Amino acid sequence: MTALASAAPLRLWRQSTVVRHLTLSVVGLVVLYFVSTSLDAFANLQLAQVCYTAIATAGLTVLSGLSGQISLGHGAFVAVGAYTTALLLEHLQWPLALVLFGSVVVGGALGCLVGVAAARLRGPYLAGATLALAVGLPSLADYHGLRDLLGGANGLIVTPEPPPLSLGESFPLERWQAWICGLCLVITLFLLSNLASSRLGRDMRLVREDEQAAALSGVPVARTQIVTFGISAAFAGLAGGLFAIVNNLAAPGAFTLALSLSLLTAAVVGGLGSLAGAVYGAVIVTLLPNWTADLAQQANLPRAIYANIPLVLYGLVLIVVIVVFPGGIQSGVRKLGALLLRRARPDRPQESRQET
Amino acid sequence: MGRFVDLTLAGLTSGAVYAAVALALVLIWRSTRIVNFAQGGMLMITTFIAYTIISHGGSYWLALVVAVAGGLVLGAVVERVLVRPVEKRSPLDAVVVTFGLLVLLQGAAGMLFGGTPRSYPPAFGIAGFQAGGRQLLFAPNDLWIVLVVLAVMAALALVFRKTSLGLRMRATAFAPEVARLLGVRVGRMLTLGWALAAAVGALAGVLIAPSTFVSPTAFDAVLVFGFTAAVIGGLDSPPGAVVGGLALGIVLSYVAGYLGSDIVTLASLVVLIAVLMVRPQGLFGTAKGRRV
Numbered sequence: 001m002t003a004l005a006s007a008a009p010l011r012l013w014r015q016s017t018v019v020r021h022l023t024l025s026v027v028g029l030v031v032l033y034f035v036s037t038s039l040d041a042f043a044n045l046q047l048a049q050v051c052y053t054a055i056a057t058a059g060l061t062v063l064s065g066l067s068g069q070i071s072l073g074h075g076a077f078v079a080v081g082a083y084t085t086a087l088l089l090e091h092l093q094w095p096l097a098l099v100l101f102g103s104v105v106v107g108g109a110l111g112c113l114v115g116v117a118a119a120r121l122r123g124p125y126l127a128g129a130t131l132a133l134a135v136g137l138p139s140l141a142d143y144h145g146l147r148d149l150l151g152g153a154n155g156l157i158v159t160p161e162p163p164p165l166s167l168g169e170s171f172p173l174e175r176w177q178a179w180i181c182g183l184c185l186v187i188t189l190f191l192l193s194n195l196a197s198s199r200l201g202r203d204m205r206l207v208r209e210d211e212q213a214a215a216l217s218g219v220p221v222a223r224t225q226i227v228t229f230g231i232s233a234a235f236a237g238l239a240g241g242l243f244a245i246v247n248n249l250a251a252p253g254a255f256t257l258a259l260s261l262s263l264l265t266a267a268v269v270g271g272l273g274s275l276a277g278a279v280y281g282a283v284i285v286t287l288l289p290n291w292t293a294d295l296a297q298q299a300n301l302p303r304a305i306y307a308n309i310p311l312v313l314y315g316l317v318l319i320v321v322i323v324v325f326p327g328g329i330q331s332g333v334r335k336l337g338a339l340l341l342r343r344a345r346p347d348r349p350q351e352s353r354q355e356t
Numbered sequence: 357m358g359r360f361v362d363l364t365l366a367g368l369t370s371g372a373v374y375a376a377v378a379l380a381l382v383l384i385w386r387s388t389r390i391v392n393f394a395q396g397g398m399l400m401i402t403t404f405i406a407y408t409i410i411s412h413g414g415s416y417w418l419a420l421v422v423a424v425a426g427g428l429v430l431g432a433v434v435e436r437v438l439v440r441p442v443e444k445r446s447p448l449d450a451v452v453v454t455f456g457l458l459v460l461l462q463g464a465a466g467m468l469f470g471g472t473p474r475s476y477p478p479a480f481g482i483a484g485f486q487a488g489g490r491q492l493l494f495a496p497n498d499l500w501i502v503l504v505v506l507a508v509m510a511a512l513a514l515v516f517r518k519t520s521l522g523l524r525m526r527a528t529a530f531a532p533e534v535a536r537l538l539g540v541r542v543g544r545m546l547t548l549g550w551a552l553a554a555a556v557g558a559l560a561g562v563l564i565a566p567s568t569f570v571s572p573t574a575f576d577a578v579l580v581f582g583f584t585a586a587v588i589g590g591l592d593s594p595p596g597a598v599v600g601g602l603a604l605g606i607v608l609s610y611v612a613g614y615l616g617s618d619i620v621t622l623a624s625l626v627v628l629i630a631v632l633m634v635r636p637q638g639l640f641g642t643a644k645g646r647r648v
Contacts, residue, residue, distance in 0.1 A: 064448065068446075068448070070448055070451055070452075072393075072451075072455060117629045117632070117633070120632060120633065120636060121632060122447070123446075123447030123448060123451060124385075124390070124391035124447055124450075124451055125391075125587065125632070127391065127393065127451045127455075128391060128393075128580075128583040128584070128587065128628070129625060129628055129629065129632075131393070131579075131580060131583070132580045132583070132584065132621060132622075132624055132625035132628060133622075133625055135576050135577060135580050135621050136580070136619070136620075136621030136622035136623075136624070136625050137622060139618045139619065139621060139622065140618070140619060140622060142618050143616055143618045143619050144616055144618075145616075256573075257573070257576060258459070261455070261459050264452065264455070265456075268452055272448075304466060304467060304469075304470040304471070305467050307466065307471075308462075308463040308464070308466035308467045308572075309463070309467075310463075311459050311460075311462055311463030311466065312459075312460055312463035312464060312467070313463075314456070314459050314460075314463075315456045315457060315458070315459035315460025315461070315462075315463060316456070316460055317456075318452055318453065318455065318456025318459070319438060319453050319456040319457060319460065322442060322449050322452050322453050322456070323438070323441045323442060323453065326445075326449070
């Protein structure tokens with residue numbers, strides 16, 4: 001009897017994905033709490049940046065990894081989220097949670113719109129169309145009809161809310177921002193990981209593998225692709241809202257092609273389709289520019305050199321990872337895990353895991 | 357009316373350059389089924405090489421020749437080193453690799469030349485021709501651009517249709533396995549295709565440089581327009597690339613003239629999606645498009 005009772009939680013862990021993801025989310029929140037309280041203000045700011053980058057990357061990796069669509073223009077959806085947050089905060093003064101939800105909705109709506117076009121386009125066509133979106137959309141802020149509303153090339157200043165007084169007078173703003181972004185990241189990962197194991201997630205994988213077979217087995221191919229694009233863009237919108245709050249700014253210069261590129265790099269480096277990979281990738285692309293700037297300062301490199309080191313590295317990493325390690329970091333982690341497991345339990349037959 | 361004529365002529369000039377970029381993309385697509393997202397970066401690098409020659413006292417013509425030769429070499433190297441490994445894999449891999457190359461080149465150019473846009477001299481005068489007592493928005497340099505692009509297209513068409521090399525290249529693009537069985541060195545043809553495409557791109561870079569200036573990111577929009585033009589034309593049709601380029605150039609010139617130059621890139625996206633909605637295979641495309 002006692003053996004059975006103690007086995008029950010383990011069985012629940014094995015059988016219920018929601019329980020598993022909930023537990024992991026709670027663990028994630030606890031880790032974030034301890035990490036953020038032990039870091040100084042600047043490091044907390046970086047933590048916040050990692051979190052919103054990971055949110056956008058997670059959205060992108062679901063799009064590319066699960067449904068096989070590609071977007072070179074996710075920076076455009078981040079921009080839309082940032083501007084939505086800036087406008088809602090400045091003009092309507094809605095509460096923060098509602099403002100961020102607004103960014104999710106607007107990002108998702110635009111994503112569905114693009115998704116309608118995307119459902120007709122394949123691989124390189126879709127990549128080209130989203131590239132045009134990434135290059136073209138930020139210039140809208142300086143269009144003469146919208147310049148007054150969107151602040152032209154200077155963009156909009158966003159005044160973030162101070163941390164609630166209940167946390168104490170001297171609670172640092174950066175830690176508060178890290179908490180907001182961290183909470184949003186955990187919610188994002190929870191929702192997306194459940195999505196991946198849901199019926200819709202299975203449809204997405206089917207569509208990615210073989211559209212005709214998917215259609216024949218009754219999967220609505222176009223609708224699945226449009227919905228995926230919308231979901232992916234919605235999380236990019238959320239990332240944009242957080243971007244505006246953390247950086248106090250929504251300006252066209254922040255949403256260049258380089259931003260879209262860094263998101264793609266994060267997704268590819270981490271391992272396309274893996275949510276854990278999205279987090280590793282986001283850590284790398286967020287911290288890389290800082291590390292290179294520090295190194296360059298020590299070595300007294302000229303600005304033109306070190307300002308471009310991240311770009312060169314993004315490019316190199318994209319090429320090398322795709323050509324040599326197509327699975328990214330996550331596939332390395334999986335292989336390592338499988339190896340350790342085999343060492344620990346040599347009698348157990350090796351389970352081959354499907355990589356997504 | 358005068359303004360309409362001016363915008364049309366200006367559109368024709370920029371359209372000729374988009375057509376050249378589109379042609380480079382089409383050459384690569386036909387042989388390897390890859391859209392070369394690094395095209396803008398590759399032509400940016402060769403234009404910087406040309407700029408360096410000119411700023412060291414070299415002539416316009418020397419710079420042009422070196423840029424085109426540089427394009428040939430760059431294209432061949434890129435195909436051999438980067439494209440070969442991903443050619444048979446999913447289209448996503450090729451997209452990411454060429455996109456990675458674009459950024460690598462932009463970063464390298466930023467390191468070597470900095471981010472400030474540099475001006476590039478035109479080959480001929482930029483004061484418009486006189487016609488009917490008024491100055492047209494069409495200068496000797498614009499005429500040069502249009503003529504060069506048309507000449508390159510004619511030369512490519514001749515090579516592809518009338519020479520045995522062209523026949524082998526077409527066979528490679530059409531059915532690589534069959535071509536291999538018949539003794540065509542497929543790998544070499546693919547390398548040559550990329551080299552030719554990059555040379556055409558390099559030419560387009562030098563032609564458009566006087567109007568866009570030269571900087572690591574100056575040609576982002578040119579890549580987008582070239583891609584749009586190629587897709588409008590059908591992506592595997594060289595005449596389609598020409599027609600698509602000219603049509604896009606003229607439409608975007610109207611958009612810039614009547615609505616505002618800030619939304620030109622976005623307008624090209626609208627044109628792209630509109631064309632794909634009506635004809636997913638493009639105007640001249642033969643490949644079966646997908647209906648949803």
